Amino acid sequence: MMNKLLLGRFIPGHSLVHRLDPRSKLLLSFYYIGIIFLANNWQTYLVLFLFTILAVRLSEIKMSFFIRGVRPLIWLILFTVLLQVFFTRGGTTYWSWGPIVLSQFGIVNGIYIFMRFVLIIFMSTLLTLTTPPLSLADAIEAILKPLRVVHFPVYEVALMLSIALRFVPTLMDETEKIMNAQRARGVDFGEGNLFQQMRAVVPLLIPLFVSSFNRAEDLATAMEARGYQGGEGRSKYRVLVWHAIDSWSVVGFAILTVILIWLRA
Amino acid sequence: MDITFKDVDYTYQAGTPFESQALHDINLTIADHSFTAIIGHTGSGKSTLVQHLNALLKPTSGTVTIGERKITPETNNKHLKPLRQKVGMVFQFPESQLFEETVAKDIAFGPMNFGMSAEDAAKKAAEMLNLVGLPADLLERSPFDLSGGQMRRVAIAGVLAMTPEVLVLDEPTAGLDPAGRREIMGMVTQLHEKQHLTVILITHHMEDVASYADHVVVMEHGTIAKVGKPSDVFQDVAWLQERQLGVPETTEFAARLQKQGFHFDRLPLTEVELAAALLPQLPREAVQPHDE
Amino acid sequence: MTDVTKIIEVEHLNFRYPQTEGRPALNDVNLTIEQGEWVAIIGHNGSGKSTLAKSLDGLLPLTPDSGTIRVAGITLSEDNVWNIRRQIGMVFQNPDNQFVGATVEDDVAFGLENIGLPREEMLTRVHAALKRVRMLEFADREPARLSGGQKQRVAIAGIIALQPQIIILDESTSMLDPTGRIEVLETVRELKEQANLTVISITHDIDEAANANRIIILDDGEIKESGTPAEIFQYGERLIELGLDVPYAERLKAALRRQNLVVPQQYLTEEGLVDWLWTLHSKM
Numbered sequence: 120m121m122n123k124l125l126l127g128r129f130i131p132g133h134s135l136v137h138r139l140d141p142r143s144k145l146l147l148s149f150y151y152i153g154i155i156f157l158a159n160n161w162q163t164y165l166v167l168f169l170f171t172i173l174a175v176r177l178s179e180i181k182m183s184f185f186i187r188g189v190r191p192l193i194w195l196i197l198f199t200v201l202l203q204v205f206f207t208r209g210g211t212t213y214w215s216w217g218p219i220v221l222s223q224f225g226i227v228n229g230i231y232i233f234m235r236f237v238l239i240i241f242m243s244t245l246l247t248l249t250t251p252p253l254s255l256a257d258a259i260e261a262i263l264k265p266l267r268v269v270h271f272p273v274y275e276v277a278l279m280l281s282i283a284l285r286f287v288p289t290l291m292d293e294t295e296k297i298m299n300a301q302r303a304r305g306v307d308f309g310e311g312n313l314f315q316q317m318r319a320v321v322p323l324l325i326p327l328f329v330s331s332f333n334r335a336e337d338l339a340t341a342m343e344a345r346g347y348q349g350g351e352g353r354s355k356y357r358v359l360v361w362h363a364i365d366s367w368s369v370v371g372f373a374i375l376t377v378i379l380i381w382l383r384a
Numbered sequence: 385m386d387i388t389f390k391d392v393d394y395t396y397q398a399g400t401p402f403e404s405q406a407l408h409d410i411n412l413t414i415a416d417h418s419f420t421a422i423i424g425h426t427g428s429g430k431s432t433l434v435q436h437l438n439a440l441l442k443p444t445s446g447t448v449t450i451g452e453r454k455i456t457p458e459t460n461n462k463h464l465k466p467l468r469q470k471v472g473m474v475f476q477f478p479e480s481q482l483f484e485e486t487v488a489k490d491i492a493f494g495p496m497n498f499g500m501s502a503e504d505a506a507k508k509a510a511e512m513l514n515l516v517g518l519p520a521d522l523l524e525r526s527p528f529d530l531s532g533g534q535m536r537r538v539a540i541a542g543v544l545a546m547t548p549e550v551l552v553l554d555e556p557t558a559g560l561d562p563a564g565r566r567e568i569m570g571m572v573t574q575l576h577e578k579q580h581l582t583v584i585l586i587t588h589h590m591e592d593v594a595s596y597a598d599h600v601v602v603m604e605h606g607t608i609a610k611v612g613k614p615s616d617v618f619q620d621v622a623w624l625q626e627r628q629l630g631v632p633e634t635t636e637f638a639a640r641l642q643k644q645g646f647h648f649d650r651l652p653l654t655e656v657e658l659a660a661a662l663l664p665q666l667p668r669e670a671v672q673p674h675d676e
Numbered sequence: 677m678t679d680v681t682k683i684i685e686v687e688h689l690n691f692r693y694p695q696t697e698g699r700p701a702l703n704d705v706n707l708t709i710e711q712g713e714w715v716a717i718i719g720h721n722g723s724g725k726s727t728l729a730k731s732l733d734g735l736l737p738l739t740p741d742s743g744t745i746r747v748a749g750i751t752l753s754e755d756n757v758w759n760i761r762r763q764i765g766m767v768f769q770n771p772d773n774q775f776v777g778a779t780v781e782d783d784v785a786f787g788l789e790n791i792g793l794p795r796e797e798m799l800t801r802v803h804a805a806l807k808r809v810r811m812l813e814f815a816d817r818e819p820a821r822l823s824g825g826q827k828q829r830v831a832i833a834g835i836i837a838l839q840p841q842i843i844i845l846d847e848s849t850s851m852l853d854p855t856g857r858i859e860v861l862e863t864v865r866e867l868k869e870q871a872n873l874t875v876i877s878i879t880h881d882i883d884e885a886a887n888a889n890r891i892i893i894l895d896d897g898e899i900k901e902s903g904t905p906a907e908i909f910q911y912g913e914r915l916i917e918l919g920l921d922v923p924y925a926e927r928l929k930a931a932l933r934r935q936n937l938v939v940p941q942q943y944l945t946e947e948g949l950v951d952w953l954w955t956l957h958s959k960m
Contacts, residue, residue: 253778285778288820293480299440300481303473304542305465305497322493325483329528337773344733344766345776345834346758346790354792356785356802426823426853533721559769559850561721561880562921588854630854633924637946644954655924659931667959671936 129251135364136178136249141258143365147372148246152239154372157379164234166382170375171241178249188244189237196236204229252287256280257357274350282338290331297326385451385470385549385582387414387437392446394432406432407606410446414599419576419583421593421614423629424603430586431476433603434552437584438471439464450550469498472548476555478539482527487513487538490527494546505545512541516571533564540568544575550582551575557589565589569596594618594632594653602629619651634658683841683874684709684732688743691731691897701727703897705743711841714868714875716885716905719894720919725878728894729846732876733764748841762791765835767848771827772819780822781806781815784834791838805837806830808870809863825856829863836867843867845877849884861887882921893918906943925949 131137136144158164175185189196203225210223247255260277267273298308301322308319392410397403407429414420422430435441436448439455448455453467475481484490491512492505500508513523516537522530527538540556553572557565573596576583587593593600593614600617602610604627610617618624621639624631631639638651638658646665652658663671686707692700701724709715719725730736732745734757745752747760768774777783784802793801806812809829819827828848835843843864849857861884868875877884885891891908893901895918901908911918912926922930925946929939944952 251778253782256778281778281782282776285775285819288818289772292820296475297481299435300473300475300478302440303438303468303471303475304481304494304546305468307465310462322481322483326480329483330480334770334773337768337770338776340730340735341766341768341774342776342786344735344761344764344768345787346761346838347786348758348790352792353789354795354798356782356789356795356798358795425855531722561919562916563720563919566916628855634928637924637928637950640946640950641953644950646953646957655928655931656934658928659935659937662932662953663935663937665960666937666953666956670938670956670959672938 128247130180130184130248132179132249134177134179134249136174136245138362138364139249139368140359140361140365141250141254142261142359143361143368144246144250145255145258145262147368148242150372151242154376154379155235155238157376157383158231158235160382160384162382163379164231166375166378167238168234171238174245175241178245180245180248184248185241185244189240192236192240196233199236200229200233203232252284253281253357254359256284257359261359272350274353278350286334289334290327293330294323294327297323297330386416386449387451387550387582388412388447388449389433389436390447390449392436392443392448394436394441395444396432398444405606407443409607412601412608412611414582414584417576417580417582418599419597420585420599420601421597422584422586422601422603423588423590423593424609425627425629428603429606430603431554432606434473434554434584434586437550437552438468438473440473465498469546470548471550471552472543472546474540474543474551474553474556476558477536478543478556479527479532479535481539481542482535485526486524487527487530488523490538491542491545494542498546508545508547509541512545513538515544515575516541517567533560533567536560536564536568537571540571548581550584552584552586554586555588556585557587557592572596588630590618590630590632590635594634615650615653618653621651681711682708682746683711683713683748684876685746686732686743687745689728689731689745690742691727691736691738693727694737699896701897702731705897705899707892707899709874709876711874712868712872713890714877714888716888716891717876717878717894718880718885718891718918718920720917723894723919724897725894726846727897729766729844729876729878732844733766734760762838763840764842764844765832765838765840766844766846767828767831767835769847769850771824771831771851774831775819775827778818779815780811780817780819780830783819783830784837787834787838801837802833805833808836808867809833823856824852825859828852828856828860832860832863832867836871839871840873842874842876845875845879845884847878847880849879849881857881857883880919880921882923885920886923909943910941 155167158167175182205219205221205225207225207228208220208222212220212222214221256277259280260273263271263273263276302308306319306322309316389410389412392407393405394407395403395405410433422433424430432441436443436455437450439459442455442459443457445457450467450471482490484493488506488509491509495505495508496502510520510523513520518534518537522534527535530538556572557568560568569592572583572585575581585592585597597614600612600614601608602617618631618635621631621635632653634655634657635651635653638648642648646662648661652661684707686705689702689705690700691702705728717725717728727736731738732747734752748763750756750760752760775783776786781802784805785798788798788801803812806815809832811826811829811833814822814826822830845864849860852860864875865887867873877888879885886905888905891903891905892899893908909923909926912922912930915922925944925948928949929944932939940952
């Protein structure tokens with residue numbers, strides 16, 4: 120079950136993309152999702168496609184990882200694409216049945232939507248595959264920093280985020296351990312009707328809650344013993360450094376934007 | 385119920401970029417009613433190995449035969465219940481599996497999953513609580529109000545309530561104080577001797593291996609490095625120490641004495657055996673009959 | 677500052693957990709620990725060992741009538757509890773539940789960040805601390821990829837980076853495998869030598885207790901005995917009730933006694949027992 124969760128799985132490396140500052144990676148990924156909506160003809164989609172392939176190549180990560188990222192969402196994508204294909208009218212109509220039509224525009228739109236999904240997934244997969252979750256948390260903290268003016272507890276939220284991330288593998292192990300223990304006592308997870316499946320979750324969730332609360336209590340004591348008194352007055356060990364390649368990436372995205380605007384219909 | 389591993393390999397996340405081989409070339413027979421200890425470092429594959437005993441894991445290749453039941457890579461995940469009922473599994477820190485409102489309900493949970501009536505399961509719960517040495521007035525208490533040691537026994541009772549023929553225990557005494565450790569090991573011995581359960585014990589305590597097991601399996605890097613009777617396996621003190629696996633204190637002590645010039649035909653495993661072997665090598669006048 | 681060689685002084689310490697009936701967790705505990713001493717506190721589960729350890733670090737809600745605790749000359753109160761915590765480093769039982777940072781170096785830095793140390797100084801201290809516990813090469817590892825013993829060594833690095841005077845090991849080795857246990861004990865022993873640390877170890881582990889200069893036995897929240905390992909180990913079989921195993925030499929002596937051999941009454945180390953047996957043997 121957990122093996123399929125490729126989303127958010129970091130692959131260590133030293134490629135150009137790995138070395139980018141997480142702040143620039145995070146912001147540029149969001150920016151990319153924004154400019155995808157500029158594309159509206161085959162030329163613009165082709166440019167975006169080539170740009171994405173270039174980014175993937177620069178990360179030195181195998182293509183198969185990215186295709187895996189698409190797989191869990193394939194039904195959602197197909198559903199949306201078919202919706203577009205069958206309910207868009209315009210151009211030559213090839214076939215129709217009641218409200219359902221198969222038109223030229225529909226097919227083209229379907230292809231565009233599919234491209235849009237794949238490009239967004241590739242780019243966000245690229246972000247999570249090349250950025251350790253912790254660096255992402257750092258980036259989020261840096262981006263949220265201005266909110267301190269309105270007394271938003273940025274430090275606390277950042278620490279919470281980093282602790283949460285740090286405990287993800289621990290809790291996944293724990294979940295698997297408890298599932299195994301209950302399986303050994305005759306529980307069938309993922310079998311039977313909905314009611315039976317829901318009932319099977321109880322012997323998993325209760326121990327998981329109990330153990331998480333115990334951990335939280337232990338962790339609070341340990342943090343207190345190590346002198347944690349809240350966010351104020353703390354210094355920071357991790358710092359983010361903006362390099363030349365970050366500036367160059369921004370330039371690259373700016374050029375892409377210009378090309379898209381120029382080529383779009 | 386004999387258990388046989390034939391050419392078993394196991395790979396975690398096989399076929400993904402994260403795959404890692406945990407077991408290879410496992411060939412092993414565990415006889416009915418035996419007491420087998422499995423030793424080895426953390427990460428040597430002990431826990432992976434025992435999870436094959438009730439098909440929580442299926443071999444990536446090879447066959448595991450448990451009594452009549454054959455488990456192969458192709459085995460369907462359904463209809464494993466009869467097997468899971470026969471092989472009781474006590475995981476490390478088993479108290480983390482408790483979840484019911486009362487001790488009685490938690491112990492009854494397993495047997496009821498295997499089709500026992502609520503009434504019979506309640507009776508069974510009372511019986512099992514007694515078997516693990518806890519007083520009957522705990523039955524209606526919440527398992528979360530108990531002490532750590534008591535919680536562990538309740539968890540073990542919950543496994544025993546399924547009336548398994550094979551009991552697998554993964555470091556059942558981890559984190560307990562010496563008194564608690566003795567009690568748990570005493571209980572396991574009782575189950576083996578009186579209820580005739582086949583016991584498979586993962587442990588780091590070589591004393592326990594020496595005192596209780598009739599068979600020992602040494603795991604190293606995902607495969608079986610040595611297998612035999614404890615009295616044979618522990619003879620090779622140097623081999624075990626090289627691998628930092630430890631030997632029973634008596635055996636280590638006897639090896640030291642041997643270097644000093646004492647003589648042993650075979651290195652003893654327990655202090656009683658050692659004392660008996662030392663006596664003829666000490667002067668008569670040092671021995672005084674007690675007038676007790 | 678009072679007498680500096682007395683690093684910990686506990687007088688008439690009483691504590692009862694809120695909302696509990698029956699006997700208190702700690703009952704009139706009096707205790708003095710010298711600087712540079714290694715004290716093992718033993719006792720069966722529920723004897724109050726961990727409560728005592730936590731109270732020293734101001735981690736329990738103590739009331740004014742609880743008694744007094746002085747650490748390095750400072751009397752524990754609400755105002756200076758943070759000063760006291762800077763003198764004491766605690767390593768807890770569960771390696772996972774005290775690992776705050778997302779990687780090894782982040783975790784070591786956590787305590788330093790809390791005192792607002794400048795980053796330059798942090799880098800030096802984190803590096804030095806990791807080197808001393810031999811975890812430098814794991815600096816960028818995540819906790820999920822470390823063994824229990826390694827995690828505990830990281831916890832120790834996090835402590836020594838803060839340069840405290842006292843380390844409290846609160847059953848820090850009880851969840852580790854034998855290799856991990858040895859790793860952790862070796863590390864603490866080395867550090868104690870180098871920095872003249874005071875070590876208080878709460879333990880069931882006989883080897884850990886044998887390392888100590890002094891063993892204190894706690895029972896039902898009261899101090900029952902205090903003595904050198906040799907003095908305490910003479911208790912033989914009784915040690916089990918007190919929360920400790922019987923040392924091997926004592927067990928063998930008991931087995932020999934059952935064979936009617938006349939064995940020395942006083943405690944012998946294993947070394948001592950080998951010598952004694954050998955001397956006897958050579959008289960044949």
